Amino acid sequence: MSFLEYEFMQRALVAAVLVGVAAPAIGTFLVQRRLSLMGDGIGHIALTGVALGFLLGTAPVLTAIVVAILGAVAIELLRERGRTTGDVALALLFYGGIAGGVLLIGLSPGGSSATLVSYLFGSLSSVRPTDLVVIAGLSVAVIGVVAVFGRELFAVCSDEEVARVSGLPVRFLNILVAVTAAVTVTVAMRVVGLLLVSALMVVPVAAAQQLSASFRATLVGACAVGMLASVGGLVVAFYADVAPGASTVVLALGGFLVAALASQLRPVR
């Protein structure tokens, strides 16, 4: 396959496989909790982090991860305090994230909103060898969190009050989900971009659940759909010269359509 002759494509491909598995893995728990849009919010906030990196002259990934984690924990603490006030507070955080990002990039030397585009929609050539190490390490960490805490996360995301009465460390687990989601967002930002990262966390789950009766099968199926979509999206992006985030998400949505049609033919028991 000719696209594999390019080193940046080899790196991008490894990153796509890892991100394609990690994003739906944590995404399944967000959907279970009915917080599908949380990844989106974190993505908005991470934009401020990226711009902060440019302003300070440090690696944007590092500042993005710090800001995304702070934002995710803030979202979780606001959510914990109640729904009515939480909703508006979340909106404020999201808009603040985008506005802050555009503002900071404008202030940074030589930066303009155009600089942010590769972070918003993903960019094939942006995965450098050192990035790949970071992406690999963090993806493994995300998958590790799901493997080790999966049972407890399922309990908390299904029924928080019952989990509390069972003595599970509910607040710790909630913050763990938030932080893991934040890490996933920053890891996936190079491949699919901040605006579409949440789609890779949610759309594969929506596709997998059309055809499965169990949580476990949905989780595994979503990871498979996510991986296929991100690898396929990368190849399409290479040949068609489009942003990989867009082609990946369109493929995942295609997967959802196929699964939805198939479930009509073979209804879940």
Next chain:
Amino acid sequence: MTVFELRGGCVALGGREILHDVSVSVDSGEFVAILGANGSGKTTLVRTLVGLVPLSAGTLEVFGTPLARFRDWPRLGYVPQRLSVGGGVPATVREVVASGRTGRAHRLRRLGRADHAAIDHALEDVGLSHRGSDAVATLSGGQQQRVLIARALAGEPEVLVLDEPTAGVDADSQDTLAGALGHLAGQGGSVVLVAHELGPLADLIGRAVVMSGGRVASDGPPPEPEGHHAHVGHIHTHAHETHDRGHPSVLEPRTFDR
């Protein structure tokens, strides 16, 4: 042995006091029904007992330990009032029931033989063994309520606290439910349940705590079924008329999962 010992309990939610100076004690092996009108504080009382609602005054001991220092949570089983089971992702009946075992399971190990046996028993107790691999969303409301009870039973609790387990449940499910709770009580377990109508549970109940306006109105043997007027519905009707008219703003806060 005392399971719950609430003394002088006051609870305020959203700046309004819902429970006023409530003292209730439940001994091990007791089967207690919490009765009363809508807004009388039944749900708040049981949510307080399991530690979901903080006391603004008074003390609560669970199995002889002050709540703040209580760590032995697997001894408690809680069945909240829910319209349906589960979140945004499909889950099988067995997965939901197994999640009730999480508090007893080791984080880094797979569920062991004892865990699976407890899950099997819980499914059997509520008559859903044959539906284990079905998506929980495909079950009827009454069956989903039974899944919630099985989830609590899977943790092998010594006391089961249930919030309106019979609300909106078909007659078959009510009978199965009564069977499962009778089974737990037969093994020396305690049951505290909030009920609007007792139905087939009436025979199991050893004591009724009747709430009215956030206070304990009476605490003793359950009302004898003596024709229509002695039924719980009777208590309910009167409490509504006498109490709610005086305090129209007293509404019980509830959490429903969509």
